[in-house]
Amino acid sequence: MVRFGLLTKRDKVLLALIVAFLVLLDLAFIWGPTIASFILSLTNWNGIGAITARSFVGLKNYVTLFTSYLFFKPALLHNLIYLGVLAFVATPLGIFFAVLLDRELAGTRIYQTIFYLPVVLPLVVVGFIWELQYAPTDGFINNALGLVKSNHIIDWLGDPRINLFAVLIAASWRHVGYIMVLYLAGLKSVDPTLREAARLDGANAWQTFFRVVFPVMMPINVVIAVITTIESLRAFDIAYIINRGKNGLELLSTLIVNNSISEANLIGFGSAIAVVLLVISLVPIVTFLVTMDRRIE
Amino acid sequence: MTVVTTPRVRARTTPALLQHVNLARLLLQTFLVVMAAVWLFPLLWALYEALRPISDTTKRGYFSLPGQPLTLANFVTAWDQANLPHYYLNTLLVAIPGVVVTLLLASLLAFTITKFSWKLNLAVLMLFTAGNLLPPQVIIIPLYWVYLKTPMPHFLSDNGLLYDQYIGIIFIHIVFQLGFATFVLSNYMKTLPKELTESALVDGAGLLRIWANVIMPLCRPALAAMATLLFTFIYNDFFWALLLMKSGSKRPIVSALNNLQGEYFTNYNLLAAGALLAAIPSILIFLAFQKHFVRGLTLGATKG
Numbered sequence: 001m002v003r004f005g006l007l008t009k010r011d012k013v014l015l016a017l018i019v020a021f022l023v024l025l026d027l028a029f030i031w032g033p034t035i036a037s038f039i040l041s042l043t044n045w046n047g048i049g050a051i052t053a054r055s056f057v058g059l060k061n062y063v064t065l066f067t068s069y070l071f072f073k074p075a076l077l078h079n080l081i082y083l084g085v086l087a088f089v090a091t092p093l094g095i096f097f098a099v100l101l102d103r104e105l106a107g108t109r110i111y112q113t114i115f116y117l118p119v120v121l122p123l124v125v126v127g128f129i130w131e132l133q134y135a136p137t138d139g140f141i142n143n144a145l146g147l148v149k150s151n152h153i154i155d156w157l158g159d160p161r162i163n164l165f166a167v168l169i170a171a172s173w174r175h176v177g178y179i180m181v182l183y184l185a186g187l188k189s190v191d192p193t194l195r196e197a198a199r200l201d202g203a204n205a206w207q208t209f210f211r212v213v214f215p216v217m218m219p220i221n222v223v224i225a226v227i228t229t230i231e232s233l234r235a236f237d238i239a240y241i242i243n244r245g246k247n248g249l250e251l252l253s254t255l256i257v258n259n260s261i262s263e264a265n266l267i268g269f270g271s272a273i274a275v276v277l278l279v280i281s282l283v284p285i286v287t288f289l290v291t292m293d294r295r296i297e
Numbered sequence: 298m299t300v301v302t303t304p305r306v307r308a309r310t311t312p313a314l315l316q317h318v319n320l321a322r323l324l325l326q327t328f329l330v331v332m333a334a335v336w337l338f339p340l341l342w343a344l345y346e347a348l349r350p351i352s353d354t355t356k357r358g359y360f361s362l363p364g365q366p367l368t369l370a371n372f373v374t375a376w377d378q379a380n381l382p383h384y385y386l387n388t389l390l391v392a393i394p395g396v397v398v399t400l401l402l403a404s405l406l407a408f409t410i411t412k413f414s415w416k417l418n419l420a421v422l423m424l425f426t427a428g429n430l431l432p433p434q435v436i437i438i439p440l441y442w443v444y445l446k447t448p449m450p451h452f453l454s455d456n457g458l459l460y461d462q463y464i465g466i467i468f469i470h471i472v473f474q475l476g477f478a479t480f481v482l483s484n485y486m487k488t489l490p491k492e493l494t495e496s497a498l499v500d501g502a503g504l505l506r507i508w509a510n511v512i513m514p515l516c517r518p519a520l521a522a523m524a525t526l527l528f529t530f531i532y533n534d535f536f537w538a539l540l541l542m543k544s545g546s547k548r549p550i551v552s553a554l555n556n557l558q559g560e561y562f563t564n565y566n567l568l569a570a571g572a573l574l575a576a577i578p579s580i581l582i583f584l585a586f587q588k589h590f591v592r593g594l595t596l597g598a599t600k601g
Contacts, residue, residue: 006495006498007498007504008503010503011503011504014503014504014505015409015504018405018406018409019406019409019410019421022402022405022406022475023421023424025472025475026424026425026428026472026475026476027424029440029443029468029469029472030428030431030436030472030473030476031424031428032439033435033436033437033438033439033440033443034431034435034436036438036439037435037436037438037439040438040439047442097332100325100328100329101329103325105322105325105326105329106326107326107329110333111329111332111333113584113587114333114336114337115332115333115336116583116587116590117336117337117340117580117583118336118340120529120533120579120580120582120583120590121533121576121579121580122532122533122534122535122551122554122575122576122579123533123535124533124535124551124552124554124555124575125551125554125572125573125575125576125579128343128554128568128569128571128572129339129340129342129343129569129572130339131565131568132339132342132343132346132565132568132569133339133342135359135565138354138358138359138565139359140342140359140360143358143359143360144360148360173336173339177336181591181594181595182594182595185591185594185595186595226430230430230432233432234432234433234434236434236535236536237535237536240535240539241535241554241555252434253432253434256434256437256438257434257437257540260438260441261437261438261441261540262540267438267442270438271438271439274434274435274436274437274438275435277432277434277435278431278432278435281430281431281432281435284430285427285430285431288426288427288430289423289426289427292419292422292423292426293419293423
């Protein structure tokens with residue numbers, strides 16, 4: 001684009017003002033609160049009165065979190081399972097769909113639309129639609145399996161041993177299509193001569209994908225890994241509308257909200273959980289920024 | 298090369314191989330048909346439940362063929378009783394200014410940062426992109442208090458705060474989505490020929506005029522793609538409206554659905570109808586602007 005030097009003085013000032021204003025806005029409402037979460041995590045503030053020197057309790061919240069808070073380890077584990085299922089089941093399935101649809105079979109567009117449809121639905125609606133599948137006596141699944149007739153009802157969303165996996169099926173229903181669309185666009189941008197060359201060298205479809213296409217698509221692979229990780233860390237809506245993220249559906253995100261806003265006023269303690277979520281989130285975020293930096297260089 | 302390839306090409310046309318290829322295609326098609334059916338099923342089931350009168354499902358159970366004719370009665374009831382038009386309006390009050398202002402600011406920012414040396418440009422872009430990638434739960438606690446404590450003029454806010462106000466919800470969407478929109482739009486703007494803006498500048502056009510008269514019209518495809526995506530993101534939001542909007546009657550439709558659940562806990566027919574009604578705008582927008590959707594997502598993913 002235009003070199004900065006070509007601009008008039010008035011335009012230079014204007015440009016600096018626009019950037020400064022928007023950067024300040026981002027700092028004030030995104031990064032400011034991020035830092036504030038960290039500071040609050042060192043206090044025992046309960047939302048009443050001012051925060052004084054006496055509110056600061058050092059790392060006490062973190063000690064409680066890691067040693068005696070019953071729900072922290074389950075929530076951490078649930079986020080990890082969430083990530084595991086999305087990363088090792090839903091994402092590969094989305095990539096697989098993309099590879100199949102990239103072959104331009106009859107009806108590719110229709111399949112694409114169908115697989116992508118759940119992605120545009122609000123997560124809350126996804127939750128409701130799957131409640132109709134999972135409902136104990138009235139849901140489709142228990143009836144289709146004959147469990148209602150034989151009186152062996154499975155409470156898919158109520159049983160803490162399985163409800164996380166029930167939620168993950170609903171979440172995957174959405175995630176697969178998202179990954180499919182992204183990957184399909186990536187596949188279309190792969191130079192077709194590469195594939196042709198691989199085929200001529202006698203590679204089968206499997207080898208062509210894993211040895212040629214997949215490595216060429218490394219930038220997209222990173223984006224997909226980042227998106228999958230972020231989605232599993234952000235997971236909130238489905239668990240929250242099912243049971244407010246309790247009884248088997250504890251996630252770091254629901255613990256933050258329940259502890260400090262919707263049910264209790266443990267601001268400091270909830271903030272400590274938010275900081276843990278932040279630190280974990282920095283892994284995919286930094287990964288993304290590093291690849292972005294490298295590619296622009 | 299030709300010496301090597303000729304026998305292969307011939308080999309592919311032999312009947313045995315052709316049959317093999319056809320069989321593989323058939324298997325693939327079957328697999329895709331089955332998966333597509335599985336994918337559509339939850340939506341179709343919701344539609345079926347929504348179309349059945351409650352008296353029918355009470356008598357025969359949900360897992361049954363209809364004993365009474367299917368009707369739209371549940372949709373009508375959900376529409377009226379749950380006061381859905383009111384909640385759709387709430388959503389539009391948030392989504393329209395949210396999308397418009399985000400696009401204006403993001404295109405301005407994307408346009409201006411392409412003027413700096415690449416290092417500063419990259420730093421600004423990274424700040425916004427990283428902010429957009431943060432889980433909202435990381436910042437919600439301080440943000441909640443900022444919303445409770447920030448005074449607002451009364452023509453924008455009837456309680457004088459950011460909390461529990463449309464302006465507050467619009468505002469957080471703008472700030473949060475600015476990162477993604479700037480990222481996508483700056484990727485797009487980098488592909489525009491620089492001669493266009495340079496000649497306008499030589500002709501004496503100011504920065505804002507170039508943005509409005511040269512850049513914005515050229516970015517129309519990217520803006521359309523972003524508008525579609527942003528509208529869906531904001532429409533689908535549950536989190537911000539749940540926590541930063543206290544009054545149930547002011548909430549947008551998606552977070553208001555949460556209220557319906559308690560009210561009609563056992564009436565799955567009505568719940569299905571309500572959920573589908575809330576989903577219909579998203580689905581229609583997607584079907585109408587599918588190309589924009591895909592373009593917006595891929596602009597964000599493939600060129601980062």
